[in-house]
Amino acid sequence: MNKVNNWQPKIIAFLCNWCSYAGADLAGISRLQYPPNVRVIRVPCSGRMNPLYIIKALQHGVDGVLVSGCHPGDCHYITGNYHARRKFAIINSLLQYVGIEPGRIHFSWVSASEGGKFAEVIRTVTEDVKKLGPAKKLVKEI
Amino acid sequence: MKDMRAKKIQDIARKLLKEKKVDIVIGFEKGTLPSSATPCFIRNPDQTDRLIWNSFCGNNLANYLPKRKDKIGIVAKGCDSRSIVVLIQEKQIKREQLYIIGVPCEGMINKNNAPHDYCLICEHKNPVIYDVLVGEKVKESKKKDKYKEVEKFEKKSASDKWKYLESELSKCIRCNACRNACPTCYCKECFIDQEKPRWVGTTNNLSDIIFFHLGRIFHQAGRCTDCGACVRACPMNIDFRQFTQKITKDAKTLFDYETGLDIDIKPPFTTFKEDDKQDFIK
Numbered sequence: 001m002n003k004v005n006n007w008q009p010k011i012i013a014f015l016c017n018w019c020s021y022a023g024a025d026l027a028g029i030s031r032l033q034y035p036p037n038v039r040v041i042r043v044p045c046s047g048r049m050n051p052l053y054i055i056k057a058l059q060h061g062v063d064g065v066l067v068s069g070c071h072p073g074d075c076h077y078i079t080g081n082y083h084a085r086r087k088f089a090i091i092n093s094l095l096q097y098v099g100i101e102p103g104r105i106h107f108s109w110v111s112a113s114e115g116g117k118f119a120e121v122i123r124t125v126t127e128d129v130k131k132l133g134p135a136k137k138l139v140k141e142i
Numbered sequence: 143m144k145d146m147r148a149k150k151i152q153d154i155a156r157k158l159l160k161e162k163k164v165d166i167v168i169g170f171e172k173g174t175l176p177s178s179a180t181p182c183f184i185r186n187p188d189q190t191d192r193l194i195w196n197s198f199c200g201n202n203l204a205n206y207l208p209k210r211k212d213k214i215g216i217v218a219k220g221c222d223s224r225s226i227v228v229l230i231q232e233k234q235i236k237r238e239q240l241y242i243i244g245v246p247c248e249g250m251i252n253k254n255n256a257p258h259d260y261c262l263i264c265e266h267k268n269p270v271i272y273d274v275l276v277g278e279k280v281k282e283s284k285k286k287d288k289y290k291e292v293e294k295f296e297k298k299s300a301s302d303k304w305k306y307l308e309s310e311l312s313k314c315i316r317c318n319a320c321r322n323a324c325p326t327c328y329c330k331e332c333f334i335d336q337e338k339p340r341w342v343g344t345t346n347n348l349s350d351i352i353f354f355h356l357g358r359i360f361h362q363a364g365r366c367t368d369c370g371a372c373v374r375a376c377p378m379n380i381d382f383r384q385f386t387q388k389i390t391k392d393a394k395t396l397f398d399y400e401t402g403l404d405i406d407i408k409p410p411f412t413t414f415k416e417d418d419k420q421d422f423i424k
C-alpha cells in the first residue's frame with residue numbers, strides 16, 4: 001500500500017535542441033521550481049521525432065510523454081516543426097483512438113526564452129499524469 | 143457483360159505484348175478454387191486468354207509494382223488505380239513505365255457471395271488514372287456513413303477502446319501478411335525487420351504486436367486507400383479497417399487530403415500549411 005502512495009510518475013520529455021532544451025536550461029538557471037519527474041531526451045529538432053518514439057517510450061514503461069519544440073515559424077531548420085506538427089496530429093489522434101488516455105501524451109511549443117512556460121508545462125503534465133496513475137497499457141513485461 | 147470485359151482485357155493485353163509496348167501484363171486469372179481469382183503475370187502474347195475479369199478480382203495488383211524496372215501493363219480497378227497514384231507520387235514507379243488498363247468496378251464479393259464492407263462504402267469505383275478504359279464508367283456517389291464505424295468507436299471510453307484493440311490484436315500470429323499484401327507497404331526494410339535500432343521484439347508478446355500494428359497503421363497515413371488488402375490477407379480475420387479508416391478520416395479532416403486522386407498533389411506528410419490545426423499543442 002505504501003508503495004502505491006509513494007508512486008511518482010516517470011515522464012519522458014523529448015526537447016528540441018534549439019528552443020525547448022534551452023528553455024529548460026533557462027528554467028534551471030532562473031531557479032524555477034518544477035517537479036523532478038521528467039527525464040529529458042534532447043533531439044536535434046522536433047521534426048527529428050519519429051512518432052514511434054512515443055509508442056516505444058510507453059512500451060518501456062514511462063507514464064507520460066512530452067514532446068516540445070520551437071514555436072511554428074521559429075524552427076532552426078525553417079520548417080522542421082511544421083512537418084512535425086502534422087505527424088503529431090495524426091499520432092496523437094491515433095493513440096487516443098486506440099485507448100491511450102489523452103493525459104499521457106503532451107505536446108508543447110516552448111522557446112528558448114520561455115523558462116517560465118517550460119516550468120509551467122512540466123507542472124501541468126506531471127499533474128495530468130499523476131491523476132491517471134501508473135501506465136499499464138502497452139507496457140512490455142519482461 | 144462480364145465476359146465482354148474479359149475479352150476486351152485479353153485483346154488489349156495481346157496487342158500490347160505483340161507490339162512490345164509492355165514487357166509484362168499483370169491481371170487476373172481463374173483461381174484454383176471455385177469463386178476465386180488469382181493474380182497472373184503474362185509475358186507471352188499467346189497466353190493472354192488466361193486473363194479474366196469477374197467479381198472475385200479483389201486483390202490489389204498495385205502491390206506488384208514497386209521497384210520494377212520493366213514496362214508493365216496492369217489491370218486496375220478503382221482502388222488499384224489509387225494505390226498506383228500513391229506509388230507514382232512516392233516515386234516507387236514511373237508513370238511512363240505503366241500502361242494502365244482501367245476497369246470500372248461495381249464492388250467485389252467475398253467467398254460467401256456477399257459484397258466486401260469496404261466496397262459498400264467505396265467512393266471511387268472508376269479508376270482515377272488509366273490509359274484505356276474497359277467497359278462503361280459506373281455511377282459513383284458520396285457515402286455519408288462512410289466513417290460510421292469509426293465515429294461509433296470514437297465515442298467509447300478509453301478502456302473499452304483498448305480492450306477491443308487487445309482482443310483483436312491478440313489474434314495476431316505475426317505472419318506479416320497484412321504488410322506484404324499492402325501495396326503501399328513497399329519499404330525495402332520494414333521497421334519491424336530493423337536490427338539497429340530493434341523496434342519490435344520478435345516474439346508474440348502482445349505489447350510488441352500492438353507496437354507493430356500501431357506503427358504500420360501510422361505509416362499508412364495518407365497512403366491507405368481502404369482497398370481491404372490487409373483484411374483479405376489476414377489469416378486470423380483481424381479487423382484492421384477499424385483502425386486504418388481512422389487514419390484516412392484524420393487525413394481528410396485534418397489536412398483535407400484524400401489518398402491517391404492526383405499524381406501532382408503532394409502527400410500530406412511531405413508538405414504543410416502554416417495554419418494547420420494545433421489545438422492539441424500547449
